[in-house]
Amino acid sequence: MIDEAKKRALIEAMAAAMIGHAEELTALDQAIGDGDHGLNMKRGFEAVLADNDVIAAKPLPDALKAIGTTLVMKVGGASGPLYGTLALALAKELPADPSRDDLARALRGAIAAVKARGKSESGQKTMLDVLEPVAAALESGADPVAAANGAAEATIPLKAIRGRAAFLGDRSIGHMDPGARSSALLVAAIAGVLGGISDGG
Amino acid sequence: MIDEAKKRALIEAMAAAMIGHAEELTALDQAIGDGDHGLNMKRGFEAVLADNDVIAAKPLPDALKAIGTTLVMKVGGASGPLYGTLALALAKELPADPSRDDLARALRGAIAAVKARGKSESGQKTMLDVLEPVAAALESGADPVAAANGAAEATIPLKAIRGRAAFLGDRSIGHMDPGARSSALLVAAIAGVLGGISDGG
Amino acid sequence: MKKLINSPETVLAESLDGFAAAHADILVLGEERKFVRRKTLKPGKAALISGGGSGHEPLHAGFVGFGMLDAACPGQVFTSPTPDQMIAALAEVDTGGGALFIVKNYEGDRMNFDMAAELAGSEVLTVITDDDVAVETSTYSIGRRGVAGTMIVEKVVGAAAEAGMPLADLKVLGDRVNARTRSMGVALSSCTVPAAGTPTFTLGENEMEMGVGIHGEPGRRRVALEPAGQIAEEMIAAIAGDLGARGDALLLVNGFGGTPLMELYLMFNAAKAEAEKHGYRVARALVGNYVTSLEMAGCSLTLSLLDDETAGFWDAPVHTAGLRWGM
Amino acid sequence: MKKLINSPETVLAESLDGFAAAHADILVLGEERKFVRRKTLKPGKAALISGGGSGHEPLHAGFVGFGMLDAACPGQVFTSPTPDQMIAALAEVDTGGGALFIVKNYEGDRMNFDMAAELAGSEVLTVITDDDVAVETSTYSIGRRGVAGTMIVEKVVGAAAEAGMPLADLKVLGDRVNARTRSMGVALSSCTVPAAGTPTFTLGENEMEMGVGIHGEPGRRRVALEPAGQIAEEMIAAIAGDLGARGDALLLVNGFGGTPLMELYLMFNAAKAEAEKHGYRVARALVGNYVTSLEMAGCSLTLSLLDDETAGFWDAPVHTAGLRWGM
Ligand SMILES: Nc1ncnc2c1ncn2[C@@H]1O[C@H](COP(=O)(O)OP(=O)(O)O)[C@@H](O)[C@H]1O
Ligand SMILES: Nc1ncnc2c1ncn2[C@@H]1O[C@H](COP(=O)(O)OP(=O)(O)O)[C@@H](O)[C@H]1O
Ligand SMILES: [Mg+2]
Ligand SMILES: [Mg+2]
Ligand SMILES: [Mg+2]
Ligand SMILES: [Mg+2]
Structure with missing residues (x-):
């Protein structure tokens, strides 16, 4: 059961992950993008964190909607609309007290929304390359955190087809995608709080 | 007797001195000025050198006038009008075949013209601090080259009152004045050709 | 890093305040600094709105005024603005003629302007600029970057809008200028x-x-x-x-x-x-x-x-x- | 040193050629690139001539045109121009009203402009700008440097000249603006x-x-x-x-x-x-x-x-x- 305390803890954990890794994400984005991903995510989650009292008090779908709206309005860049869309879609698809199956299903739907927003697919060296394996792990009973981390690493040899890194062509090869890394960090933060995710609840 | 060959040699020697020491003069000017003195003098004497055939064929006063005009029109900066004025004044005061006494007298007159143009005096950390001791050496029978070199060194502890270095106030202390150095170089170049200057010829 | 700033967090806000103060005769800074808009609007004229990450000045806010943009939405440095900024700008400068978004071809900019267009009540068309030949295009990629040519599009389309050209034609004109x-x-x-x-x-x-x-x-x-x-x-x-x-x-x-x-x-x-x-x-x-x-x-x-x-x-x-x- | 140049020797010439080509509608580059002058002169108007070392662009050539300077003489980078440049400019832009030299207070600039004024046939007055407070003045020193305030003097005096103010009054006005x-x-x-x-x-x-x-x-x-x-x-x-x-x-x-x-x-x-x-x-x-x-x-x-x-x-x-x- 994701109660108010857990929602609060989730927001704190996600914000801590983004704030704590802002420099790392920025460094990754400097290598193949424009060097703002860490700042963008930090700014967005600081805004979410500032509203934690209000957001955590809401039912899960409404809390996710508030988070998504805040991300859309505060993050900017490509990641703002994409993470915002992800959260807003989850808000629509998740019941107030979701099972692991609900979560997997909702994530699949939210991923579809991200793809539509980004006109993108897996394999293009973006956050999708982490989100899809996480959904698969949720479905198959595997560990989503391990899946996310492995998938983020696996973006290193990819050539970017979407995102700013795509402008680099072959020069994008050999670097981890910053959005893939931030997705993996968020998955780990969420799993750290929910704990039970990987064992069914 | 300063014949055509000697005039040619004088121009070559002065030009070689300025071209060969351009970087040194520029470095001195970077320390307490705007870093162009070497380039200014080089540009001016390259123009004089390019006209050597025409200039050396003229009687000494006319040759000096041509040199002065070229310096005025090519050097720019503060040193252009000053060295130009010096040469133009020498042109007016020197006979075609001057004695050492003529030279000393003419230099005194030319120094007065430079002072008028520059609204300056000795002791202000400028080329005048070399030119005046050189005139005194000519008058007293001392070695003008030694006098010039010593006088250039002696500008190091001075505080600049004229020229760009004056904007530095106390910070101009401890550096040799670039115009003093170029004057000493020119004196050495001239003495090297005339040779006899220091012994009356 | 050596810069004439007070702190990285306040650069944009202080710079926008200075900009608005220096050009108070022609423009106004919107609430919460979400946009810069022309001081005097022309009712019924199609509104031109652009924007993007800051750090490209004078683009875009420096091109707000008679004969060019009606509003510009400044994002954080090199980060696209967020939809709320464009929505707020639209609310002030759309005087009935609809609005044309002029957007440089970066996914961040496109998606944020897209969301704004979806959420806003106004009639909105968009011109995407992509003039940079440095990056070779490929059919499956995202195309070229929009760079300096953007200001030419803004100038030409701005003059046309000033002359009364309706929204749909402005979009055609903007696409044509960009293509050339x-x-x-x-x-x-x-x-x-x-x-x-x-x-x-x-x-x-x-x-x-x-x-x-x-x-x-x-x-x-x-x-x-x-x-x-x-x-x-x-x-x-x-x-x-x-x-x-x-x-x-x-x-x-x-x-x-x-x-x-x-x-x-x-x-x-x-x-x-x-x-x-x-x-x-x-x-x-x-x-x-x-x-x-x-x-x-x-x-x-x-x-x-x-x-x-x-x-x-x-x-x-x-x-x-x-x-x-x-x- | 990293610069967009071909060689240090040709920087000034190539830059002036580009400048003159880009602004051919308003100005003309003089022979041997000695000066830049307005394309259209106003007979009888007092001519405003400035100049100085290059490297301060748009000062001075960028301020040649209607309402500001009639001519500017560009020296080598950071080196004052030579008298022949001002004399050549005077010959073209003094249309009978005499000329005002606007000169930044550096000895090199002053002496070169002084020599030009002495050698030229025109009636010439000079305004010296010395707005820089960084260098404390002292009675026996050469005074202050002329810096950014120079362009304000050029603008104000330029507008006055355009309005028909005679040479002597322009000198008074220029000195007054400089002093303030x-x-x-x-x-x-x-x-x-x-x-x-x-x-x-x-x-x-x-x-x-x-x-x-x-x-x-x-x-x-x-x-x-x-x-x-x-x-x-x-x-x-x-x-x-x-x-x-x-x-x-x-x-x-x-x-x-x-x-x-x-x-x-x-x-x-x-x-x-x-x-x-x-x-x-x-x-x-x-x-x-x-x-x-x-x-x-x-x-x-x-x-x-x-x-x-x-x-x-x-x-x-x-x-x-x-x-x-x-x-
Ligand atoms: N079209 C897209 N689809 C999915 N993800 C994308 C897309 N474009 C960018 N991204 C993700 O967004 C990340 C960059 O975000 P960020 O740096 O905040 O934005 P910006 O690229 O606008 O500066 C990329 O690393 C990538 O993971
Ligand atoms: N008023 C002056 N009287 C005498 N010499 C001067 C005066 N002003 C400058 N100088 C000399 O000129 C030299 C600088 O020449 P230069 O660097 O070519 O010109 P600028 O200072 O205009 O860049 C100084 O080192 C000094 O010797
Ligand atoms: Mg980025
Ligand atoms: Mg110098
Ligand atoms: Mg960005
Ligand atoms: Mg100089």
Whole structure:
């Protein structure tokens, strides 16, 4: 059961992950993008964190909607609309007290929304390359955190087809995608709080 | 007797001195000025050198006038009008075949013209601090080259009152004045050709 | 990092305040600094709204005013603005004629402007600019970057809107200008995003980045510095090869922020000669810092084909902070 | 040294050629590139001629045109022009009204302009600008440097000349504007003279040169970098302390060439607040690169007291490469 305390803890954990890794994400984005991903995510989650009292008090779908709206309005860049869309879609698809199956299903739907927003697919060296394996792990009973981390690493040899890194062509090869890394960090933060995710609840 | 060959040699020697020491003069000017003195003098004497055939064929006063005009029109900066004025004044005061006494007298007159143009005096950390001791050496029978070199060194502890270095106030202390150095170089170049200057010829 | 700032967090806000104060005669800063808009609006005129990451000044806020934009939404440095900014701008400057978004082709900008268009009540059309030939296109990729040519689109479409052209036609005109405009950039040094604090990239003592983007993104290749003439030759050849058509053109030499005007005019001299070799007549010229990358040293060259209509709109009066003539 | 040039020897010539080509509608490059002059002269009008070392673009050639200068004589980089240049310019632009030389207070410039005035046939008066408060004056010294305030003198006197003011009155007006104008600069990095090839000075990773001159000359002191607000506070205090009088003023924030517009507007925001604290009303504003030092990072602040007459001349139409409004 994701109660108010857990929602609060989730927001704190996600914000801590983004704030704590802002420099790392920025460094990754400097290598193949424009060097703002860490700042963008930090700014967005600081805004979410500032509203934690209000957001955590809401039912899960409404809390996710508030988070998504805040991300859309505060993050900017490509990641703002994409993470915002992800959260807003989850808000629509998740019941107030979701099972692991609900979560997997909702994530699949939210991923579809991200793809539509980004006109993108897996394999293009973006956050999708982490989100899809996480959904698969949720479905198959595997560990989503391990899946996310492995998938983020696996973006290193990819050539970017979407995102700013795509402008680099072959020069994008050999670097981890910053959005893939931030997705993996968020998955780990969420799993750290929910704990039970990987064992069914 | 300063014949055509000697005039040619004088121009070559002065030009070689300025071209060969351009970087040194520029470095001195970077320390307490705007870093162009070497380039200014080089540009001016390259123009004089390019006209050597025409200039050396003229009687000494006319040759000096041509040199002065070229310096005025090519050097720019503060040193252009000053060295130009010096040469133009020498042109007016020197006979075609001057004695050492003529030279000393003419230099005194030319120094007065430079002072008028520059609204300056000795002791202000400028080329005048070399030119005046050189005139005194000519008058007293001392070695003008030694006098010039010593006088250039002696500008190091001075505080600049004229020229760009004056904007530095106390910070101009401890550096040799670039115009003093170029004057000493020119004196050495001239003495090297005339040779006899220091012994009356 | 050495900058004339108080803190990285407040750069944008303080800079916008200074900008609005310096140009209070022509523009107004919106609430929460979400946008900059023209002081005097023309009821019924189609509204032109642009925006993007900050750090490219005078683009875009410097082009707000008579004959160009109605509003500009400044994002954080090199980060696209958020939909709430465009929505707030729309609410103030759409006086009934609908609005045209002019958006540089970056996914961040496109998605944020898209969301704004979806959420807003206004009738909105969008022109995407993608004039940078440095990045070779490929069918499955996201296409080219929008760079300095964007300000030409804003000027031409701005003049047309001022003359009363309706929204749908403005969109057609904007697409046409963009399609006839090509740019390429070169960097001699990096820029430093204030909040990052370190240079976005590092060039060797004698290197340049050929084809650099306006956010300091790497370009085609990193090579040894060449003489200006050779640089202009390579850039104009790439532009002309891509543009195909010849004819009368506007030649824009755009400084990235850290290059002296003296060098920009020297590059204009070289680029004009190259453009003429390729069969262009340089009918209009613009030289200066218009679409910058903070303090990056380097410049971009842009050729934009002109016809009587677009030349007329280019020449039409404009009164903005960054571009002004005829009034 | 990384610059967009072909060779240090040809920088000035190629840059002037590009400049003249880009602005062929308003100006003409004189023979042997000795000067840049207005394309269309007004017979009988007193001619305004300025000039100085190059590397400060748009000053001075960028201020040739209607409402400002009739001619500008560009010297080598940071080196005053030579008398033949001013004599040649005079021969073309003195149409009977005599000529006013506007000369920055450097001995090189003064002596070269003096020699030109002595050698020329024209009636010539001279205004010397010396607005830089960084260098404390002393009675026996050469006085202050002329810096960014020079362009204000050129604008105001230029408008007066355009309006038909005779030569003697222009000299009085120019001296008055100069006397009511004060500037101070700060540098965060050095510039590199192309022919020298190495930076004019070196600053530590966290140092600034407070009171720097426009040729990279050292200023009052070299200190640790401070926040923009503190820098503005010190500079405006120095300016106001020296200016004495209060009232309506023009505030010019002038970039030295390597500082982004974003930072200049931020400095404007800070400087305006400081000026107001000292009792000035910022009645006019100008922010941008006007009197530069090649690619030096930093800026100068200038306050120039305005009265109805000078404000009117400031607002009057001007059409030059570097400043344009009202036409
Ligand atoms: N079209 C897209 N689809 C999915 N993810 C994308 C897309 N474009 C960018 N991204 C993700 O966004 C990340 C970059 O975010 P960020 O740096 O904040 O924005 P910007 O690229 O606008 O500066 C990339 O690393 C990538 O993971
Ligand atoms: N008023 C003056 N009187 C005498 N010599 C001067 C005066 N002003 C400058 N100089 C000399 O000129 C030299 C500088 O010349 P240069 O660097 O070519 O010109 P600028 O100072 O205009 O850049 C100084 O080192 C000094 O010797
Ligand atoms: Mg980014
Ligand atoms: Mg000098
Ligand atoms: Mg970005
Ligand atoms: Mg000089």
